[in-house]
Amino acid sequence: MRAEAVKGHLDSILLASLEAQPLHGYAIMEAVRAGSRASFDLPTGTVYPALHRLERAGLVRSKWSTVSGRRRRTYELTDRGRRRLREERQSWKLFSRAVSNLLSGAPTGASP
Protein backbone atom coordinates (compact mmCIF):
# COMPACT_ATOMS: atom_id res chain seq x y z
CA MET A 1 0.00 0.00 0.00
CA ARG A 2 1.32 3.45 -0.86
CA ALA A 3 2.82 5.37 2.07
CA GLU A 4 0.75 8.46 1.22
CA ALA A 5 -2.44 6.46 1.85
CA VAL A 6 -1.30 5.65 5.38
CA LYS A 7 -0.01 9.09 6.38
CA GLY A 8 -3.42 10.60 7.01
CA HIS A 9 -4.37 7.74 9.32
CA LEU A 10 -1.06 7.25 11.08
CA ASP A 11 -2.21 8.77 14.38
CA SER A 12 -5.27 6.49 14.58
CA ILE A 13 -3.16 3.47 13.66
CA LEU A 14 -0.65 4.24 16.40
CA LEU A 15 -3.37 4.81 19.00
CA ALA A 16 -5.00 1.50 18.07
CA SER A 17 -1.68 -0.34 18.37
CA LEU A 18 -1.32 0.89 21.97
CA GLU A 19 -4.83 -0.08 23.03
CA ALA A 20 -3.95 -3.50 24.46
CA GLN A 21 -0.69 -2.67 26.24
CA PRO A 22 2.19 -0.18 26.49
CA LEU A 23 4.79 -0.64 23.74
CA HIS A 24 8.03 0.96 22.58
CA GLY A 25 8.61 2.31 19.07
CA TYR A 26 9.88 -0.82 17.34
CA ALA A 27 7.22 -3.00 18.99
CA ILE A 28 4.55 -0.56 17.79
CA MET A 29 5.79 -0.86 14.20
CA GLU A 30 5.78 -4.66 14.48
CA ALA A 31 2.24 -4.56 15.88
CA VAL A 32 1.13 -2.36 12.97
CA ARG A 33 2.82 -4.64 10.45
CA ALA A 34 1.29 -7.76 11.99
CA GLY A 35 -2.14 -6.22 12.51
CA SER A 36 -2.32 -5.02 8.92
CA ARG A 37 -1.00 -8.36 7.63
CA ALA A 38 2.02 -6.56 6.19
CA SER A 39 -0.13 -4.08 4.23
CA PHE A 40 1.45 -1.23 6.21
CA ASP A 41 5.22 -1.41 6.18
CA LEU A 42 6.44 2.09 6.96
CA PRO A 43 10.07 3.02 7.62
CA THR A 44 10.65 2.36 11.31
CA GLY A 45 12.02 5.84 12.02
CA THR A 46 8.83 7.60 10.92
CA VAL A 47 6.87 6.41 13.93
CA TYR A 48 8.92 8.31 16.52
CA PRO A 49 8.05 11.92 15.56
CA ALA A 50 4.39 10.86 15.37
CA LEU A 51 4.53 9.35 18.88
CA HIS A 52 6.11 12.51 20.24
CA ARG A 53 3.35 14.55 18.62
CA LEU A 54 0.69 12.33 20.20
CA GLU A 55 2.36 12.76 23.58
CA ARG A 56 2.40 16.54 23.23
CA ALA A 57 -1.31 16.36 22.42
CA GLY A 58 -1.92 14.38 25.63
CA LEU A 59 -3.13 11.24 23.83
CA VAL A 60 -0.25 9.02 24.97
CA ARG A 61 2.29 9.20 27.77
CA SER A 62 5.79 7.78 27.86
CA LYS A 63 8.24 6.55 30.43
CA TRP A 64 11.87 5.56 30.28
CA SER A 65 13.37 2.25 31.36
CA THR A 66 16.65 0.42 30.84
CA VAL A 67 16.56 -2.81 28.83
CA SER A 68 19.73 -4.78 28.02
CA GLY A 69 21.78 -1.74 28.98
CA ARG A 70 19.87 0.53 26.58
CA ARG A 71 17.47 3.33 27.42
CA ARG A 72 14.01 2.51 26.13
CA ARG A 73 10.97 4.77 25.91
CA THR A 74 7.62 3.00 26.21
CA TYR A 75 4.28 4.57 25.35
CA GLU A 76 0.77 3.95 26.66
CA LEU A 77 -2.64 5.44 25.92
CA THR A 78 -4.03 8.09 28.23
CA ASP A 79 -7.75 8.33 29.00
CA ARG A 80 -7.94 11.14 26.47
CA GLY A 81 -6.20 8.88 23.94
CA ARG A 82 -8.74 6.11 24.50
CA ARG A 83 -11.60 8.59 23.95
CA ARG A 84 -9.97 9.83 20.77
CA LEU A 85 -9.54 6.24 19.56
CA ARG A 86 -13.25 5.58 20.10
CA GLU A 87 -14.11 8.71 18.14
CA GLU A 88 -11.73 7.76 15.33
CA ARG A 89 -13.24 4.27 15.11
CA GLN A 90 -16.73 5.78 14.81
CA SER A 91 -15.60 8.26 12.14
CA TRP A 92 -13.86 5.50 10.24
CA LYS A 93 -16.94 3.29 10.25
CA LEU A 94 -19.06 6.05 8.74
CA PHE A 95 -16.35 7.03 6.26
CA SER A 96 -15.57 3.50 5.08
CA ARG A 97 -19.25 2.64 4.73
CA ALA A 98 -19.80 5.71 2.55
CA VAL A 99 -16.76 5.03 0.39
CA SER A 100 -17.63 1.34 0.04
CA ASN A 101 -21.10 2.26 -1.15
CA LEU A 102 -19.71 4.64 -3.74
CA LEU A 103 -16.96 2.33 -4.96
CA SER A 104 -19.22 -0.71 -5.17
CA GLY A 105 -20.89 0.78 -8.20
CA ALA A 106 -24.34 0.17 -6.79
CA PRO A 107 -27.05 2.51 -8.11
CA THR A 108 -27.21 5.65 -6.01
CA GLY A 109 -30.74 6.69 -6.93
CA ALA A 110 -29.53 10.17 -7.96
CA SER A 111 -30.99 11.50 -11.18
CA PRO A 112 -28.62 12.92 -13.87
Added chain:
Amino acid sequence: MARLPGPAKAREEIIAELRDGLLEVAEANQRRGLGRGEAVRLAVRQFGDAPTIAAAFWPEMAAARARQVVLALFVTSPVVAALWVSAARSRSLGSESGVFDGSLSHVAAALLVAATIGCGLWTMVAAGRAPLWPHIAPQMALLGAAAMGGFAVAADLALLSMLSAPLASFPGPIHQAALGAAMLASGTRLVLTSRASRSCLAMRAMP
Protein backbone atom coordinates in the same frame (compact mmCIF):
# COMPACT_ATOMS: atom_id res chain seq x y z
CA MET B 1 20.67 13.30 14.13
CA ALA B 2 23.50 14.61 16.32
CA ARG B 3 23.13 17.94 14.51
CA LEU B 4 19.41 18.23 15.41
CA PRO B 5 18.96 21.84 16.54
CA GLY B 6 17.48 22.63 19.92
CA PRO B 7 18.12 21.93 23.62
CA ALA B 8 20.82 19.32 24.30
CA LYS B 9 18.69 17.24 26.72
CA ALA B 10 15.80 16.90 24.26
CA ARG B 11 18.24 15.96 21.49
CA GLU B 12 19.97 13.32 23.66
CA GLU B 13 16.62 11.72 24.51
CA ILE B 14 15.58 11.55 20.86
CA ILE B 15 18.92 10.01 19.87
CA ALA B 16 18.71 7.46 22.72
CA GLU B 17 15.22 6.44 21.62
CA LEU B 18 16.17 6.15 17.95
CA ARG B 19 19.33 4.20 18.84
CA ASP B 20 17.23 1.67 20.76
CA GLY B 21 14.85 1.30 17.81
CA LEU B 22 17.68 0.95 15.28
CA LEU B 23 19.39 -1.72 17.36
CA GLU B 24 16.09 -3.60 17.71
CA VAL B 25 15.72 -3.65 13.92
CA ALA B 26 19.33 -4.83 13.51
CA GLU B 27 18.83 -7.60 16.08
CA ALA B 28 15.66 -8.71 14.28
CA ASN B 29 17.63 -8.86 11.02
CA GLN B 30 20.30 -10.99 12.73
CA ARG B 31 17.62 -13.39 14.01
CA ARG B 32 16.58 -13.81 10.38
CA GLY B 33 20.09 -15.07 9.61
CA LEU B 34 22.03 -11.98 8.51
CA GLY B 35 25.55 -11.26 9.73
CA ARG B 36 26.01 -8.38 12.16
CA GLY B 37 27.39 -5.90 9.61
CA GLU B 38 24.73 -6.65 6.97
CA ALA B 39 22.02 -6.61 9.65
CA VAL B 40 23.03 -3.12 10.76
CA ARG B 41 23.31 -1.79 7.17
CA LEU B 42 19.87 -3.16 6.35
CA ALA B 43 18.47 -1.73 9.60
CA VAL B 44 19.72 1.74 8.64
CA ARG B 45 17.96 1.45 5.25
CA GLN B 46 14.79 0.16 6.91
CA PHE B 47 14.82 2.97 9.43
CA GLY B 48 14.28 5.61 6.78
CA ASP B 49 15.92 8.75 5.51
CA ALA B 50 17.74 10.52 8.40
CA PRO B 51 17.20 14.13 7.18
CA THR B 52 13.47 13.44 6.77
CA ILE B 53 13.21 11.99 10.27
CA ALA B 54 15.23 14.89 11.71
CA ALA B 55 12.96 17.40 9.95
CA ALA B 56 9.92 15.68 11.48
CA PHE B 57 11.33 16.43 14.95
CA TRP B 58 11.74 20.13 14.16
CA PRO B 59 8.40 21.32 15.67
CA GLU B 60 9.15 19.56 18.95
CA MET B 61 12.70 20.90 19.14
CA ALA B 62 11.56 24.42 18.19
CA ALA B 63 9.00 24.45 21.01
CA ALA B 64 11.57 23.09 23.48
CA ARG B 65 14.13 25.73 22.48
CA ALA B 66 11.59 28.54 22.81
CA ARG B 67 10.50 27.33 26.26
CA GLN B 68 14.13 27.04 27.36
CA VAL B 69 14.89 30.66 26.40
CA VAL B 70 11.72 32.03 27.99
CA LEU B 71 12.18 30.13 31.25
CA ALA B 72 15.79 31.31 31.50
CA LEU B 73 14.63 34.90 31.09
CA PHE B 74 11.77 34.51 33.59
CA VAL B 75 14.27 33.14 36.15
CA THR B 76 17.09 35.65 35.57
CA SER B 77 14.98 38.81 35.24
CA PRO B 78 13.99 39.07 38.94
CA VAL B 79 17.60 38.30 39.93
CA VAL B 80 19.03 41.03 37.67
CA ALA B 81 16.34 43.47 38.82
CA ALA B 82 17.09 42.68 42.48
CA LEU B 83 20.81 43.27 41.93
CA TRP B 84 20.16 46.71 40.41
CA VAL B 85 17.72 47.60 43.19
CA SER B 86 20.25 46.60 45.84
CA ALA B 87 22.95 48.61 44.02
CA ALA B 88 20.65 51.63 43.99
CA ARG B 89 19.71 51.22 47.66
CA SER B 90 23.27 50.63 48.82
CA ARG B 91 24.38 54.14 47.82
CA SER B 92 25.01 56.58 50.74
CA LEU B 93 22.02 57.31 52.88
CA GLY B 94 20.94 60.93 53.01
CA SER B 95 21.39 61.51 49.31
CA GLU B 96 18.29 63.17 47.97
CA SER B 97 19.08 62.70 44.32
CA GLY B 98 17.06 59.91 42.78
CA VAL B 99 18.51 57.47 40.33
CA PHE B 100 15.55 57.74 37.99
CA ASP B 101 15.05 61.24 36.70
CA GLY B 102 11.33 61.30 36.20
CA SER B 103 8.11 59.68 35.11
CA LEU B 104 9.25 59.12 31.50
CA SER B 105 11.91 56.60 32.49
CA HIS B 106 9.40 54.88 34.78
CA VAL B 107 6.88 54.60 31.92
CA ALA B 108 9.53 53.32 29.53
CA ALA B 109 10.70 50.77 32.07
CA ALA B 110 7.13 49.63 32.75
CA LEU B 111 6.43 49.26 29.01
CA LEU B 112 9.62 47.27 28.53
CA VAL B 113 8.75 44.96 31.41
CA ALA B 114 5.19 44.52 30.12
CA ALA B 115 6.41 43.76 26.60
CA THR B 116 8.94 41.24 27.89
CA ILE B 117 6.40 39.43 30.07
CA GLY B 118 3.81 39.52 27.28
CA CYS B 119 6.21 37.92 24.81
CA GLY B 120 7.13 35.30 27.38
CA LEU B 121 3.53 34.34 28.09
CA TRP B 122 2.71 34.28 24.37
CA THR B 123 5.66 31.98 23.76
CA MET B 124 4.67 29.59 26.56
CA VAL B 125 1.19 29.32 25.04
CA ALA B 126 2.56 28.77 21.52
CA ALA B 127 5.15 26.25 22.75
CA GLY B 128 2.72 24.44 25.02
CA ARG B 129 1.38 20.91 24.80
CA ALA B 130 -1.80 21.76 22.94
CA PRO B 131 -1.12 24.97 21.00
CA LEU B 132 -4.03 26.83 19.47
CA TRP B 133 -2.54 26.87 15.97
CA PRO B 134 -0.39 23.73 15.79
CA HIS B 135 0.86 24.24 12.24
CA ILE B 136 2.41 27.65 12.87
CA ALA B 137 2.88 27.36 16.66
CA PRO B 138 6.60 26.41 16.57
CA GLN B 139 7.40 29.41 14.32
CA MET B 140 5.40 31.70 16.62
CA ALA B 141 7.08 30.26 19.71
CA LEU B 142 10.57 30.89 18.32
CA LEU B 143 9.59 34.41 17.25
CA GLY B 144 8.13 35.11 20.70
CA ALA B 145 11.27 33.83 22.42
CA ALA B 146 13.50 35.92 20.13
CA ALA B 147 11.35 38.99 20.78
CA MET B 148 11.42 38.43 24.53
CA GLY B 149 15.19 38.13 24.27
CA GLY B 150 15.30 41.37 22.31
CA PHE B 151 13.34 43.21 24.99
CA ALA B 152 15.56 41.75 27.72
CA VAL B 153 18.67 42.90 25.83
CA ALA B 154 17.13 46.38 25.55
CA ALA B 155 16.38 46.37 29.26
CA ASP B 156 19.94 45.33 30.17
CA LEU B 157 21.39 47.96 27.83
CA ALA B 158 19.13 50.60 29.37
CA LEU B 159 20.13 49.61 32.91
CA LEU B 160 23.81 49.64 32.06
CA SER B 161 23.73 52.93 30.20
CA MET B 162 21.32 54.83 32.49
CA LEU B 163 22.40 53.61 35.92
CA SER B 164 26.08 52.65 35.80
CA ALA B 165 27.52 56.18 35.68
CA PRO B 166 25.16 57.82 38.23
CA LEU B 167 25.55 54.94 40.68
CA ALA B 168 29.33 54.73 40.19
CA SER B 169 29.69 58.25 41.57
CA PHE B 170 28.60 57.12 45.03
CA PRO B 171 31.40 55.96 47.35
CA GLY B 172 31.64 52.88 49.58
CA PRO B 173 33.01 49.37 48.99
CA ILE B 174 29.67 47.68 49.62
CA HIS B 175 27.93 49.93 47.13
CA GLN B 176 30.68 49.46 44.57
CA ALA B 177 30.53 45.67 45.00
CA ALA B 178 26.75 45.72 44.62
CA LEU B 179 27.03 47.88 41.51
CA GLY B 180 29.73 45.60 40.09
CA ALA B 181 27.52 42.54 40.62
CA ALA B 182 24.56 44.22 38.91
CA MET B 183 26.68 45.32 35.94
CA LEU B 184 28.23 41.85 35.59
CA ALA B 185 24.81 40.20 35.73
CA SER B 186 23.32 42.51 33.10
CA GLY B 187 26.39 42.32 30.87
CA THR B 188 26.53 38.53 30.99
CA ARG B 189 22.82 38.16 30.40
CA LEU B 190 22.96 40.62 27.54
CA VAL B 191 25.57 38.54 25.70
CA LEU B 192 23.90 35.18 26.36
CA THR B 193 20.43 36.49 25.49
CA SER B 194 21.63 37.99 22.21
CA ARG B 195 23.05 34.60 21.23
CA ALA B 196 19.87 32.81 22.28
CA SER B 197 17.63 35.20 20.32
CA ARG B 198 19.82 34.79 17.21
CA SER B 199 19.66 31.00 17.54
CA CYS B 200 15.85 31.14 17.77
CA LEU B 201 15.66 33.22 14.61
CA ALA B 202 18.12 30.89 12.85
CA MET B 203 16.01 27.89 13.85
CA ARG B 204 12.91 29.55 12.35
CA ALA B 205 14.63 29.59 9.00
CA MET B 206 15.40 25.87 9.09
CA PRO B 207 12.26 23.92 8.06
